[in-house]
Amino acid sequence: MSSEKQQQRRERIDRGIKVRTGGIYALMSWRELVYLISPRLLLIAGLLLLPLVMPGMYWKRVISIVCIYALLALAFDFLAHFVGLVSLGGAFFVGVGGYLSALLNTKMGLSPLVCVPGAALMGGVICTLMLMPCLPLRGVYFAIVTLMYPLFLARVIEALDILGGTDGIMGIDSFPNPWLEQYFVISVVLVFLFVLRRLVNTDLGLVLRAVKDNDQAVKASAMNITHYKAMAVFIASSIGCLAGACLVHIYMWAGISTFALDFSVLPIAATVIGGSGTLVGPLIGCLILVPVSELLRDFGTLRIVFYSLILLAFIVFRSEGLMIYGQRKYHQLERWKAI
Amino acid sequence: MEILIYGTINSVALALYALGFALVYGISRLPNFAHGALYVLSGFITWSALNTLKLNYLLSIILAMVVTALIGAVIYRLFLIRVRGMEISEIIASYAIGLAILEGLRWGGFKGMTYTLPPFIEGSASIAGISVDYQRISVIGIGAALVAVLWLFTHHTRIGLALRGMAQDERAALMLGIDSDVMAVVAMAVGSMLAALAAILLLPLGNIVVESGYNVLILAIAVCIVGGLGSWIGAVLAAFLIGFAQILTVVYLGAHFQMVVALLAIILTLILKPSGLFGRQKELEERV
Numbered sequence: 001m002s003s004e005k006q007q008q009r010r011e012r013i014d015r016g017i018k019v020r021t022g023g024i025y026a027l028m029s030w031r032e033l034v035y036l037i038s039p040r041l042l043l044i045a046g047l048l049l050l051p052l053v054m055p056g057m058y059w060k061r062v063i064s065i066v067c068i069y070a071l072l073a074l075a076f077d078f079l080a081h082f083v084g085l086v087s088l089g090g091a092f093f094v095g096v097g098g099y100l101s102a103l104l105n106t107k108m109g110l111s112p113l114v115c116v117p118g119a120a121l122m123g124g125v126i127c128t129l130m131l132m133p134c135l136p137l138r139g140v141y142f143a144i145v146t147l148m149y150p151l152f153l154a155r156v157i158e159a160l161d162i163l164g165g166t167d168g169i170m171g172i173d174s175f176p177n178p179w180l181e182q183y184f185v186i187s188v189v190l191v192f193l194f195v196l197r198r199l200v201n202t203d204l205g206l207v208l209r210a211v212k213d214n215d216q217a218v219k220a221s222a223m224n225i226t227h228y229k230a231m232a233v234f235i236a237s238s239i240g241c242l243a244g245a246c247l248v249h250i251y252m253w254a255g256i257s258t259f260a261l262d263f264s265v266l267p268i269a270a271t272v273i274g275g276s277g278t279l280v281g282p283l284i285g286c287l288i289l290v291p292v293s294e295l296l297r298d299f300g301t302l303r304i305v306f307y308s309l310i311l312l313a314f315i316v317f318r319s320e321g322l323m324i325y326g327q328r329k330y331h332q333l334e335r336w337k338a339i
Numbered sequence: 340m341e342i343l344i345y346g347t348i349n350s351v352a353l354a355l356y357a358l359g360f361a362l363v364y365g366i367s368r369l370p371n372f373a374h375g376a377l378y379v380l381s382g383f384i385t386w387s388a389l390n391t392l393k394l395n396y397l398l399s400i401i402l403a404m405v406v407t408a409l410i411g412a413v414i415y416r417l418f419l420i421r422v423r424g425m426e427i428s429e430i431i432a433s434y435a436i437g438l439a440i441l442e443g444l445r446w447g448g449f450k451g452m453t454y455t456l457p458p459f460i461e462g463s464a465s466i467a468g469i470s471v472d473y474q475r476i477s478v479i480g481i482g483a484a485l486v487a488v489l490w491l492f493t494h495h496t497r498i499g500l501a502l503r504g505m506a507q508d509e510r511a512a513l514m515l516g517i518d519s520d521v522m523a524v525v526a527m528a529v530g531s532m533l534a535a536l537a538a539i540l541l542l543p544l545g546n547i548v549v550e551s552g553y554n555v556l557i558l559a560i561a562v563c564i565v566g567g568l569g570s571w572i573g574a575v576l577a578a579f580l581i582g583f584a585q586i587l588t589v590v591y592l593g594a595h596f597q598m599v600v601a602l603l604a605i606i607l608t609l610i611l612k613p614s615g616l617f618g619r620q621k622e623l624e625e626r627v
Contacts, residue, residue: 086427133610140370140426144560145609151557152602159595265438268431304442308435315432316421 008336018331039330043280044190051182060182064250066290067185071243073267073274073282074192075236081277082200083232084138084212089146091263093240094247095153097123101245102169102254112175113184116245123241128234135229138215147264154259168255175249185246189283192239197279199235208232266290269311275321284323342586348475350582351482352541354575356555357562358489359533361574364563366506367523369419370430373437374534375556380440381407381535382547386454396457404535411531412524419527420520441552454547456539478540485536486575502526554598561601565608567615577616580604 017035026032054060072090080086101119104110110118134145157163164170175181199205210218211225218225244263248254266289267282274285289307296303314321356378363371381403388399414436422428458474493499504512505522513519537555545551561581566573581604588596608615 080427088430134606137609137613140430141609141613143427143430144370144564145606148557148560148602148605152599152606155595155599155602159593159599265434269435272431299446301442302446305439305446308438308442312418312432312435312439315428315435316418319422319428 007339009339010334011337012328012332012334014332043283047186047190048183051179051186057178060178061250062291062294064181064185064246066286067189068243068247068250069263069267069270069290070189070283070286071185071192071239071246072263073270073286074189074196074279075239075243076267077271077276077279077282078196078200078239079232079236080271082205082212083208083229084215085135085229085233086139086143087146087233087236088143088264088268089149090240090267091150091259091261092146092153093123093127093237094244094263095150095259096127096237097241097244098248098254098258099163099169100126100241101248102172103163105172105249106169112173112249116184116242116249119245120238120242123244124234124238127237127241128230131233131237132226132230135226135233150259150261150264154256157256164255166256168253168257170253172248172252172254174252181246181250188242188246193279193283196235200279204228204231265311266293266307269307269314271321272311272319273314273321275323275325275327278321278323278327281321281323285321288322342583342590344471346583346586347579348471348478349586350579351479352537353558353562353582354578355478355482355485355533355537355540357559357566357574357578358485358571359530359537360559361563361566361568361571362489362533363526363530364568365571366502366526367423367519368426369415369423369523369527370426370433371527371530372430372434372556373414373440374530374559375552375554376437376440377407377411377531377534378538378555379444379547379549379552380410381531382456382538382542383444383454384535385456385539385542386547389456400539403539404532407535408528408532411534412528415524415527420523423523437552437556441549445549455545456543456547458543474543478544481540485533489571498522498525557598557605558601561605563615564605565615570615573616580616 017032020026021032021036026036050063051060054063072094075093076087076090097119100123101112101115104115104118105112130149131146134142137145158166175184200209207218207223207228211228215225218228244258247258267286270285270289271282272285273281273289274283275281289310293303293307296306299306359377360371360374363369363374384406385399385403388394388402389396392399394402414433418432418436419429422432458472491499493503501512501517501522502525504515504517505519505526509519512522558581562574562578565581566575566577581601584604585597585600588600
């Protein structure tokens with residue numbers, strides 16, 4: 001018996017400092033304060049410094065694109081993991097927001113700084129109204145219908161030759177200067193990230209999560225779940241439309257390609273890689289995926305192969321994602337224990 | 340008359356696209372978003388066997404079907420089985436596989452208009468004054484035969500009955516000694532083979548292009564959704580509905596609207612009656 005190898009199991013325990021920082025007492029020592037604040041500060045400072053350290057216009061542009069994808073990924077993560085509506089229609093939000101902002105800018109001559117928030121709000125309303133009939137659907141059905149919306153709108157624009165048809169809308173103003181553009185998108189990402197993190201912990205967030213976990217129970221509590229779902233869709237689609245509006249002003253062009261599948265797939269890949277249900281994870285995922293895909297641009301379509309394989313590997317073999325892994329390492333210690 | 344003939348051909352084509360997708364979903368509840376990719380892939384396998392390996396046409400067709408079925412089985416066994424039951428992960432994973440296959444083919448140089456398969460029989464016949472080439476007629480014949488064979492397969496063979504048993508009640512099937520994992524692999528292999536068959540029948544009518552993979556997927560989804568996910572009879576009827584609707588819009592509105600019809604059909608069906616025209620799933624399950 002004694003020769004048999006001692007069996008062990010891995011035990012995970014919260015670090016003492018994590019438990020101590022759980023309550024108001026965290027304010028009483030510098031160490032606990034640093035433990036709490038440093039990851040958040042690292043993220044904020046890192047993002048704000050990014051445009052300063054990036055060489056050349058090209059990589060600065062990449063930062064803006066990262067932020068736009070991050071907004072979409074944030075909207076996807078919020079809808080999928082806090083409301084239970086899996087929307088594969090990131091491109092739908094981008095397209096609606098993009099075209100609206102382009103129209104506001106070219107037809108009414110408003111400045112981009114007015115167009116973008118305007119397009120976000122109007123786009124949110126339009127997307128919510130269009131998705132309203134599908135809200136009772138769930139699971140794979142909602143996913144399919146949201147996947148079809150951008151394809152449908154793109155084909156309609158192409159077939160009816162409206163809104164510039166296949167040429168798109170040209171001559172859209174860019175942001176007044178590149179620094180403003182950079183810091184505008186970065187601050188928007190940060191603001192929405194922290195606002196959403198707050199929101200999911202409020203009473204509203206609680207109801208939304210209940211809708212995800214057990215909608216019948218919410219219904220039984222005399223709450224109108226479609227109403228709550230519509231609210232969540234409005235929040236997410238406004239964020240998506242904001243991203244689309246920024247994109248249009250960065251490229252100074254709005255066309256059918258704003259409905260391209262990239263805007264649906266890449267944010268999902270980023271969410272899966274970064275860690276779903278964390279809201280920070282999608283941002284981290286975008287920070288990794290978008291530059292990698294830019295570096296691989298020389299390989300042509302091979303980069304799509306590459307990132308779909310990464311996505312596949314993560315979703316099949318490592319479905320927790322980087323952020324949840326990181327959080328576990330940060331908050332818990334692991335040790336082997338004999339059984 | 341023209342509308343009737345070309346509508347029928349288009350409908351059979353749609354049914355062929357959709358059968359594999361419907362079969363896989365019906366049996367293992369897997370929305371196989373790599374279906375379009377498998378369709379295009381098998382077209383290129385046939386082309387390579389024909390032109391690079393210099394095989395006989397019939398031999399290369401059989402080779403393509405077997406290889407595609409194997410690829411489908413391997414994809415399921417290696418990847419999709421691990422996310423079984425998590426619908427969203429299944430969609431994302433299978434879509435990623437499809438994307439990788441399609442864009443890999445594009446990167447591998449399979450693009451442009453140079454890839455065509457020869458038709459089985461040259462020439463054309465005249466039906467009621469409209470000339471229809473033999474390939475299109477053979478599509479209708481083989482499509483009808485295929486539906487019959489599938490019906491026989493699922494109603495009168497052991498594997499077919501096991502597949503249906505799993506589709507109806509997986510737990511009960513497990514209790515009767517049907518290995519659901521093996522059956523799901525078989526279903527995926529048969530589904531991939533159906534995609535290959537559709538490709539071999541329909542690709543000689545045009546060029547093999549990577550982009551058609553995405554359209555095939557959308558059309559397959561449209562047919563399955565309208566017919567009701569998981570119902571094969573529904574899929575065949577829906578194929579005729581969408582097929583004739585497409586031809587009518589092409590005749591009266593213009594070719595641009597062909598895809599719009601399919602997409603509109605998906606959206607409207609999901610909004611109005613998500614279980615489809617002939618779906619056997621309870622409405623409660625997908626509507627809250």
